[in-house]
Amino acid sequence: MVLYNTLTKKIEEFIPYEEGKVRMYTCGPTVYHYAHIGNLRSYIMEDVLEKFLRYVGYDVTRVMNITDVGHLSSDADTGEDKMLKGAKREHKTVMEIAQFYTDAFFSDCEKLRIKRPDVVEPATHCISEFIHMIEVLLEKGYAYRAGDNVYFDTSKVKDYYVLTGHNEEELMVGVRDDVEEDANKRNKSDFVLWFTKSKFENQELKWESPWGLGYPGWHIECSCIAAKYLGEHLDLHCGGVDNIFPHHTNEIAQSEAYFGHPWCKYWFHVQHLNEKGGKMSKSKGDFLTVSLLQEKGYDPLVYRMFCLQSHYRKPLEFSYDVLDNVAAAYQKLKTRIQNLQREGELDAEKQELYRQRFIEAVGNDLNTSSGLTVLYDMLKADMNDATKRAIAEDFEKVLSLGLTEAKETAEPQDEELTAYVEEKIAERAAAKKAKDFAKADAIRAELLEKGIVLKDTREGTQWQKV
Ligand code: AMP
Numbered sequence: 001m002v003l004y005n006t007l008t009k010k011i012e013e014f015i016p017y018e019e020g021k022v023r024m025y026t027c028g029p030t031v032y033h034y035a036h037i038g039n040l041r042s043y044i045m046e047d048v049l050e051k052f053l054r055y056v057g058y059d060v061t062r063v064m065n066i067t068d069v070g071h072l073s074s075d076a077d078t079g080e081d082k083m084l085k086g087a088k089r090e091h092k093t094v095m096e097i098a099q100f101y102t103d104a105f106f107s108d109c110e111k112l113r114i115k116r117p118d119v120v121e122p123a124t125h126c127i128s129e130f131i132h133m134i135e136v137l138l139e140k141g142y143a144y145r146a147g148d149n150v151y152f153d154t155s156k157v158k159d160y161y162v163l164t165g166h167n168e169e170e171l172m173v174g175v176r177d178d179v180e181e182d183a184n185k186r187n188k189s190d191f192v193l194w195f196t197k198s199k200f201e202n203q204e205l206k207w208e209s210p211w212g213l214g215y216p217g218w219h220i221e222c223s224c225i226a227a228k229y230l231g232e233h234l235d236l237h238c239g240g241v242d243n244i245f246p247h248h249t250n251e252i253a254q255s256e257a258y259f260g261h262p263w264c265k266y267w268f269h270v271q272h273l274n275e276k277g278g279k280m281s282k283s284k285g286d287f288l289t290v291s292l293l294q295e296k297g298y299d300p301l302v303y304r305m306f307c308l309q310s311h312y313r314k315p316l317e318f319s320y321d322v323l324d325n326v327a328a329a330y331q332k333l334k335t336r337i338q339n340l341q342r343e344g345e346l347d348a349e350k351q352e353l354y355r356q357r358f359i360e361a362v363g364n365d366l367n368t369s370s371g372l373t374v375l376y377d378m379l380k381a382d383m384n385d386a387t388k389r390a391i392a393e394d395f396e397k398v399l400s401l402g403l404t405e406a407k408e409t410a411e412p413q414d415e416e417l418t419a420y421v422e423e424k425i426a427e428r429a430a431a432k433k434a435k436d437f438a439k440a441d442a443i444r445a446e447l448l449e450k451g452i453v454l455k456d457t458r459e460g461t462q463w464q465k466v
């Protein structure tokens with residue numbers, strides 16, 4: 001496959017360090033609140049990437065951290081720990097908050113068919129590893145102690161800004177706006193590896209360390225957890241674009257300083273899901289969750305399809321109008337696939353042809369919407385139902401849209417009837433739009449006479465035989 005690499009700013013052929021194996025790391029959620037559907041856009045696209053790599057034959061090991069300590073409310077080292085903020089909001093302990101929102105995150109993932117990574121590791125389980133890595137960085141002269149904290153010295157690395165493609169001044173705007181400078185830092189871009197009691201006295205979770213009672217910075221957790229489970233070389237590192245700076249920039253600095261050699265080959269970043277007012281974010285408090293979409297009547301997999309229809313490197317604006325259109329298309333596609341008969345001989349040549357087309361489409365920098373187009377084209381092509389169903393089942397290994405799974409209550413519909421009812425539904429929708437409610441009601445009655453019941457839902461009009 002070819003993939004855009006944030007590190008080189010080029011679309012490159014994906015060639016892992018070791019043939020046939022992919023060591024993949026994903027920045028996990030900060031579990032102080034529910035994941036919003038923006039966060040989940042990133043995880044959906046990373047899931048498709050992982051599944052695609054498996055589909056084309058790679059042996060993938062994927063590791064994800066759970067941030068349950070150290071992520072301060074500014075991505076720079078200022079403000080309160082986000083976990084503490086969540087605990088105060090809900091009058092619970094930090095660990096209760098972490099457990100609750102970790103479970104909620106994986107429940108959302110399940111609804112969206114996002115596979116659980118092979119390893120999921122909370123930061124609080126790895127304190128001794130963080131301490132060890134920080135000790136090595138101090139020994140090697142990449143870190144220093146100041147004001148009872150330990151800092152990473154960014155002037156010691158050759159190309160600190162390699163991932164960002166921006167200069168220092170551009171990047172500092174926004175990250176450090178209206179926050180006071182930390183006088184302990186030797187360079188503006190230095191960051192904290194370990195905080196002690198000298199700062200943020202009210203931190204709930206603290207651990208003993210060679211530098212005093214304290215807690216780790218956010219960035220060290222990902223370098224350490226990746227090293228713990230994936231070793232000295234990483235093939236692929238993922239996250240949303242907001243992670244590029246400072247988080248991933250700092251991960252590269254720490255890991256390469258620690259190992260003494262280049263670390264991760266490919267950096268995959270998903271653009272943001274935006275609302276009218278800008279980026280969807282947890283700190284705004286009012287954000288969209290999977291449960292909220294469900295309450296409004298949407299199948300979570302409609303949101304997955306919404307994400308798959310656009311390219312991961314383009315910002316995506318959320319709107320209910322677009323989601324409604326996707327819901328209607330999703331329902332139609334699913335019905336079409338479910339109505340495919342299983343009987344018949346499989347056409348192996350066609351299967352291989354469409355498999356290759358699908359690989360070409362999705363393998364082109366994870367172009368999921370082209371992948372969906374191949375699916376639609378295949379359904380229109382000349383081959384028997386059984387072959388079409390088998391190909392759809394095969395694509396589903398990557399798409400995971402639940403297209404081939406029959407709803408428990410759904411019974412196979414014959415194609416002629418489906419076509420007739422869908423035509424009537426479209427006629428009725430047009431009548432309603434033209435405010436011809438008498439006609440709309442007449443269509444409903446006509447169908448009812450034939451034993452067809454209509455139900456208007458957010459996902460469009462659905463029907464059932466009685
Ligand atoms: P967090 O829980 O804040 O640590 O974020 C979890 C993941 O979601 C990270 O990979 C972020 O980069 C990503 N993310 C945050 N906001 C958005 C958004 N609006 N759209 C897409 N991804 C996002």
Ligand code: ZN
Pocket residue numbers: 026027028222247
């Ligand atoms: Zn991370």
